Ligand SMILES: Cc1ncc(COP(=O)(O)O)c(C=O)c1O
């Protein structure tokens with residue numbers, strides 16, 4: 001007992017002190033967060049305004065330790081007031097679900113607390129990463145490719161830009177951009193904003209991301225792309241890269257990969273495909289044709305935490321060229337990557353990475369893959385595509401719903417047109433009024449906790465809703481519920 | 494049963510299908526990974542060479558799903574062959590421990606699977622992040638500062654470099670480095686390698702990180718720093734930033750912050766302190782004096798996953814200036830950061846970040862803080878410092894151990910000099926022979942699984958060991974064990 005008291009602050013687990021508490025935590029989580037939290041009869045969120053929630057919670061750190069009872073209470077509060085992203089009525093972002101096997105995978109990783117730099121420290125996860133990246137390279141169509149995990153698709157896109165720059169101007173790594181010509185890259189106007197953020201971070205400048213027009217289905221116009229490449233060359237600047245998107249964030253459009261690949265070949269540009277969102281389709285024999293041309297890319301970003309419902313966060317960068325990642329990033333720190341080790345150090349991946357310490361994001365994905373098999377991922381993706389097509393059909397049959405465009409993917413974008421606005425499309429302030437509907441309905445659904453669906457404007461289009469179902473547990477009845485609930489919320493507007 | 498079979502691949506938890514399995518997983522983890530895995534009588538690792546381990550495991554993904562029994566077996570294997578980073582005899586890196594409250598915190602985060610961009614999606618974690626960052630800013634000495642979590646100290650350092658550049662040359666964000674003069678930054682020769690990696694990523698170039706000499710205690714020589722700043726100015730290039738390190742990776746040295754701050758003030762340079770490793774000392778009233786001058790910094794990186802034993806990964810960047818993070822990173826994506834929301838959107842932090850989707854790394858740290866109180870962190874840090882001083886005293890009493898230098902922090906660096914080399918210091922090939930001792934002993938300890946301690950060369954010094962204890966459960970007896978075991982392993986060399 002004396003020694004237990006002495007140990008209270010230790011970072012070493014002690015069965016007598018912690019076993020019961022940790023069991024209680026896992027039971028509480030399973031009961032309240034995982035199962036009750038994802039049941040249809042329970043709310044998606046118990047919303048409170050920030051100031052009010054702040055008052056309800058007790059967040060300020062204290063000098064003194066809390067008791068286990070107080071800690072369990074804190075966990076209860078956290079669960080209670082958190083958004084249930086695993087709830088079937090949460091379709092608010094390009095991620096959702098608390099996948100049971102993904103969750104188990106995270107728990108395993110946490111209990112082992114590895115960091116990924118050397119085989120020495122993470123033998124199992126290092127081998128797993130090699131196997132998974134190799135399999136994914138095969139799927140993407142890079143038979144002798146290479147890959148890495150990244151802390152999200154944004155940094156993965158940034159890493160791809162850096163690789164592209166390194167391919168054509170390797171000296172920039174050592175000497176900086178001072179000695180390089182003005183470099184320009186291309187992305188569609190609907191590309192993810194991370195492309196601009198990363199261009200700024202890399203010292204290229206947001207303005208040197210040339211925005212390429214999309215057609216009315218949201219796809220990059222490859223003829224316009226070519227004309228822009230020529231225009232930039234004529235100014236004396238140097239085009240070096242095109243970012244195509246396979247599954248755009250808002251509309252879910254797929255840029256025409258083969259046509260863009262042709263432009264890249266013709267002008268010797270790095271061809272990057274941001275398939276953060278659409279990559280998961282590769283598992284579906286029915287739908288992978290949307291990614292035709294992907295194998296012509298130099299690099300691909302793919303986030304299993306989006307379409308495949310892996311837990312946050314799981315993001316991969318795949319590269320056609322076998323040695324460039326290492327060449328671009330290596331810095332040979334001798335304190336960590338000793339060459340005089342007793343095993344074959346070519347397995348020590350760390351120096352290939354921009355990160356030093358790194359979570360083993362591979363395990364949850366590997367574990368889900370093992371649990372479901374490739375067939376399970378295929379069924380998952382097919383179920384989502386089926387759900388999207390059921391949504392589309394159902395929307396059409398209801399007078400208050402109007403599609404923004406014919407969906408080609410999971411994203412189903414639509415306006416809710418309340419009765420008070422129906423038939424008034426021709427009025428000059430119609431769009432202005434319509435623009436205010438979605439935010440108002442969003443407030444209503446959040447305060448009620450009945451569901452969460454995102455809305456946004458796009459270019460000149462007024463606010464519209466975007467259905468994005470990545471939870472394969474969402475049924476046709478759920479879809480009916482979503483639409484009925486929108487009708488209920490919009491009844492008085 | 495029919496519906497259960499239909500559901501097998503769903504990303505939605507189903508009590509009938511998954512409750513028992515998830516309970517089994519958590520029991521297995523507690524028993525084997527958390528408790529058995531951290532017991533002194535059990536090995537730190539069951540080492541196998543990569544090829545052999547690959548054959549022992551069954552890593553290749555399959556078409557078909559695995560059964561729950563097979564999945565539990567896979568978890569057992571993963572635990573069995575993984576390094577137990579929470580074991581008291583694992584002191585191989587600047588992180589260790591499976592802190593019981595940190596682990597509980599991770600499990601909570603995983604069960605809720607949030608992503609951090611808006612209050613809408615992560616209300617509790619968003620408020621928590623605001624509270625924790627504000628508290629930490631106070632601790633660091635930035636009363637009206639700002640902060641953010643980063644995916645590791647490496648990216649945190651990179652983000653700081655980007656902020657520094659933005660402060661002096663805000664147009665680079667939009668226009669790129671083309672329009673800027675040649676920019677140069679300074680870091681000591683013992684600074685973490687991420688400074689170079691990030692300088693390359695940001696387009697500044699590795700070569701434009703000017704390496705500043707250290708004195709024989711491993712601290713940056715501030716007179717030499719000033720002379721280098723003057724030299725660079727004389728070449729026509731523009732110095733913009735100094736990176737000081739508070740707790741260097743290998744030697745654990747603290748650069749003289751006040752003297753460096755003076756140089757930065759004089760030449761109008763951004764003063765960044767990489768306290769990834771040393772930051773935790775702020776919690777100790779006995780030891781925080783090592784960080785005097787930290788409050789004069791413009792930015793500070795601090796990794797609670799190192800000294801404070803928070804789980805991988807937990808890393809913060811703190812900045813003196815209240816608005817610069819947002820100004821430097823924002824890009825106003827309307828699909829995610831709508832301004833017409835129904836709550837006060839100033840709480841939506843996402844646009845301040847370089848990441849889009851982001852794990853809630855705050856919770857585990859907040860939870861540990863709640864569990865232990867500031868006093869618990871203080872006791873933890875004091876216990877580690879006490880342990881380091883016990884190691885130092887004990888080393889001195891043993892003929893086979895020789896300190897590399899007088900430790901001023903947790904890092905205790907020493908050579909093991911086997912009997913066969915004792916007294917031969919004057920021989921010309923002594924260093925060459927000594928250089929081979931540590932790798933050989935490392936192999937022996939890993940194959941035996943008895944402990945893990947890292948070694949490395951530094952500049953012209955031959956390979957030496959580095960003790961770094963961040964697990965406050967490590968006792969004086971454990972230290973005796975480490976030293977005895979080194980004597981056993983080195984007996985025949
Ligand atoms: C002083 C210092 N700074 C930064 C880092 C990088 O931190 P991370 O591993 O989280 O990227 C390290 C890692 O050991 C370090 O020792």
Ligand SMILES: Cc1ncc(COP(=O)(O)O)c(C=O)c1O
Nearest residue numbers: 094152153154192249276849850
């Ligand atoms: C097309 C696309 N690319 C990249 C990203 C960024 O991924 P992450 O959120 O992992 O940074 C997103 C995020 O939604 C996206 O939709």
